[in-house]
Structures are given as structure tokens and as C-alpha cells.
Amino acid sequence: MALVNLGCRVNRVELDAIAASLQKAGCELVPEPDAEAVVVNTCAVTGEAEAKARKAVRRAAALPQAPVVVATGCVANLFVDELAELGDRVVVEPIKGLVPARVLGELGWSEGSGTATAGGTPTGRTRPGVKIQDGCDNRCTYCIVWKARGAARSLPRNEALAQVLAEVDAGAHEVVLTGINLGRYSDGGFGLAELLDELLERTDGVRYRLSSIEPPEVTPALLSVMGQSGGMAAPFLHLPVQSGSAGVLKRMGRLYTPAEYLRVVDAAREAVPGIAVACDIIAGFPGETDEEHVESVALCRRAAFANMHVFRYSRRPGTPAAASPDQVDPRVIAARASELRGLARDMRRTYVAARVGQPELVLVEGGGKGVTGGLVECLVPDGIREGSLVSVTPHAALPGSLLDAR
Numbered sequence: 001m002a003l004v005n006l007g008c009r010v011n012r013v014e015l016d017a018i019a020a021s022l023q024k025a026g027c028e029l030v031p032e033p034d035a036e037a038v039v040v041n042t043c044a045v046t047g048e049a050e051a052k053a054r055k056a057v058r059r060a061a062a063l064p065q066a067p068v069v070v071a072t073g074c075v076a077n078l079f080v081d082e083l084a085e086l087g088d089r090v091v092v093e094p095i096k097g098l099v100p101a102r103v104l105g106e107l108g109w110s111e112g113s114g115t116a117t118a119g120g121t122p123t124g125r126t127r128p129g130v131k132i133q134d135g136c137d138n139r140c141t142y143c144i145v146w147k148a149r150g151a152a153r154s155l156p157r158n159e160a161l162a163q164v165l166a167e168v169d170a171g172a173h174e175v176v177l178t179g180i181n182l183g184r185y186s187d188g189g190f191g192l193a194e195l196l197d198e199l200l201e202r203t204d205g206v207r208y209r210l211s212s213i214e215p216p217e218v219t220p221a222l223l224s225v226m227g228q229s230g231g232m233a234a235p236f237l238h239l240p241v242q243s244g245s246a247g248v249l250k251r252m253g254r255l256y257t258p259a260e261y262l263r264v265v266d267a268a269r270e271a272v273p274g275i276a277v278a279c280d281i282i283a284g285f286p287g288e289t290d291e292e293h294v295e296s297v298a299l300c301r302r303a304a305f306a307n308m309h310v311f312r313y314s315r316r317p318g319t320p321a322a323a324s325p326d327q328v329d330p331r332v333i334a335a336r337a338s339e340l341r342g343l344a345r346d347m348r349r350t351y352v353a354a355r356v357g358q359p360e361l362v363l364v365e366g367g368g369k370g371v372t373g374g375l376v377e378c379l380v381p382d383g384i385r386e387g388s389l390v391s392v393t394p395h396a397a398l399p400g401s402l403l404d405a406r
């Protein structure tokens with residue numbers, strides 16, 4: 001089998017779970033041109049992402065050995081029939097948990113089908129992710145993910161704990177908790193802060209990282225657990241901001257103002273000293289004026305992000321924003337995105353330089369390198385085993401935002 005991942009961190013985590021189940025059932029991971037089955041995990045976040053998904057399915061379906069191509073993910077949820085028409089052996093399976101059984105069934109491995117489902121099998125990765133939440137109840141006007149993924153839902157407490165602890169038992173020293181709207185994780189009154197607290201309580205020498213969390217979901221309880229964890233809850237928050245303009249945020253359907261966003265950033269810095277705050281931001285949302293773009297730049301400077309993912313707005317058919325008549329000229333979008341990327345590079349350099357001389361917990365990922373709690377690559381002394389979590393003090397920042405603790 002071969003795997004093609006398109007899209008976000010959640011997709012990556014889900015594909016890892018699919019791969020682990022298939023490997024457990026006896027499948028071997030091989031390059032696409034040799035595979036009997038190709039799983040394409042699609043993403044529909046932008047029109048561009050959707051086009052990429054169709055291209056990947058079409059390319060796999062055209063391989064000379066005619067593999068079974070199983071398409072899953074957001075595009076598979078939204079456009080079942082269209083994807084199925086891309087090739088004779090294309091199978092669309094919107095429910096990711098059922099993909100392994102579907103692959104095995106299509107290959108005629110009947111002994112495996114029905115028993116292999118994704119999730120709950122440790123992936124054996126150095127920094128595995130565990131998806132504890134899916135779906136979203138927000139309706140951001142540029143987004144189709146909430147339509148594809150459905151309403152917010154969470155793994156039951158025991159299941160979430162069991163899946164994370166299985167990764168720890170398999171040797172992981174860092175586990176990334178992921179979800180489409182992770183901050184909405186809840187099983188009764190047991191939320192993300194409680195889950196993190198219990199995991200920290202029950203394990204030793206394991207760091208936990210939150211993938212991405214909507215700003216309004218960052219509660220004082222969560223910050224307090226992070227702040228008191230001694231770095232075992234990674235000092236890192238990825239808080240999608242999308243714009244620094246109150247008007248644009250409102251038109252996007254985002255649930256906070258710039259001032260509220262900055263209050264979350266300040267509270268995080270107070271509770272977790274040295275925390276790395278990262279964001280997603282969209283340049284050129286429909287109707288974005290020069291003044292509104294300047295407001296975005298100002299918010300980014302004020303937030304002093306450690307990392308920024310800058311996206312050029314691209315029309316996502318089926319969303320309210322795509323139907324808006326005041327689309328921004330693509331050249332203006334490109335110029336705004338480039339200004340934001342320049343600022344992002346400067347701020348990253350500043351954040352990385354400030355880590356020099358500070359003790360860091362580094363998860364060693366091989367090749368003499370690892371990642372800090374704030375997600376900066378760091379060179380470590382020779383001879384440290386891959387997968388270990390070690391405390392080091394970087395003595396220099398090298399070009400390419402690389403710390404040196406050798």
C-alpha cells in the first residue's frame with residue numbers, strides 16, 4: 001500500500017492511524033508506483049486543496065499496475081460521486097475509521113476485513129498524534145471543513161486516555177493532541193484541561209503538545225495546567241488569528257475581536273513564561289482594505305509570534321466568502337501575504353535568538369536534531385537515542401532558525 005496525505009495535521013494523524021492498522025493486518029508500505037492499494041487522504045480547506053485532491057486520486061488511478069485507490073477525507077465527504085468517477089478502481093470511503101477494512105476488502109484479504117479499523121493502534125512514530133476530537137460547530141465564512149466534518153464530537157474520556165497511553169506504552173516521549181476544534185474537547189465536564197492534567201499525572205517523562213486551538217477555547221484552567229507542568233505540556237500554542245482587523249474577523253464569522261485575541265496571548269505569556277505563540281493568518285479576505293491589512297500587520301507585531309502560517313485567500317466554492325462580490329485582486333493578495341511572511345521571518349528569528357542560553361526540553365528525532373517545546377529545531381550532542389526527551393541549553397542560534405546545543 002501507499003499513502004498520500006493532503007492537508008492539515010489532523011489528516012496526518014488520521015493517516016498514521018490508518019497506516020498502523022494496515023501494517024498490523026500485514027500490509028507493507030511501498031512507493032506509489034509499486035502499490036496494490038493507494039489511500040489518498042484529501043483536504044477541502046481551499047479550492048486549491050480540493051483540486052490537488054482530485055489530481056492525486058486521478059494520478060494514482062492512472063498508475064500502470066491499476067491499484068485500488070481509496071479516497072477519504074474532506075473531499076470524499078463532500079463529493080462522493082465525483083471522486084468515484086475518476087477511475088474504475090477508485091473507492092470513496094468518507095469514514096476514515098473504516099478505510100483499513102475497506103482497503104483489505106477491496107484487495108480480497110477477507111481475513112483482515114472487518115477487524116482492521118483506524119485508531120487505537122499505536123503508530124510507533126517519535127511524535128505521534130492522537131485525534132481526540134472531530135468536527136466543528138463554528139461556521140467561519142471561508143471554511144468548508146465544518147460541513148465536511150460535521151458537528152463537534154469528542155472521544156469518551158477513557159478512550160482518549162487509552163489511545164494516548166497506548167502511544168506512551170509503545171515508547172513515545174511526546175504525544176500531540178489533535179482535533180478539528182480541539183478546545184471543544186469535552187466528555188461531560190471533562191474537558192481539555194482535565195485531560196491534559198490527568199495525562200501529566202499518570203505519566204512520567206512524556207511531553208504533551210496541543211496541535212491548534214481556537215483562541216476563545218484557551219481557558220484559565222488550561223493555562224494553569226500548562227504553566228504548572230514544568231514544560232511537560234509543551235510551552236506552545238497555535239492560535240489561528242486569521243486577521244487583525246475587527247471588521248474582517250466579523251465578516252469571517254470568527255468568534256473574537258483583535259483585543260480579545262491579544263488578551264489570550266497575554267494571559268498565555270503570563271501563565272507559561274517563554275511560551276511560543278504561533279498562528280494562521282489569511283491575506284486578502286474578500287473586502288479586506290489596505291487599512292484592514294495594516295491592522296493585521298500591527299496585531300502580528302504586537303503578538304510577537306514565534307511562527308506564522310500565512311495563507312493567501314483562495315476562493316473555496318460553497319462558502320459564503322466565495323460568493324462575496326468584493327474579491328481582492330490576486331496581485332494585492334500576493335503582496336500582502338509576502339509582507340506578512342517577511343514579518344513572520346523576522347519575528348521567528350527574534351524568538352529563536354531569545355532561546356539561546358535558556359534551558360530547553362528537546363525531543364530527539366534523529367539525525368542529531370530534535371525539537372524544543374516551542375517547536376524549534378535544535379542540534380543536540382552525539383549519541384542521544386532517537387525518541388529521548390533531553391534537557392539542553394542552546395549556546396547559539398544558527399541560520400535557518402536552528403538552535404545549537406551540541
Ligand code: SF4
Nearest residue numbers: 136138140143145146
Ligand atoms: S473554527 Fe472555523 S475555520 Fe476552523 S474548522 Fe471550524 S469553521 Fe472551519
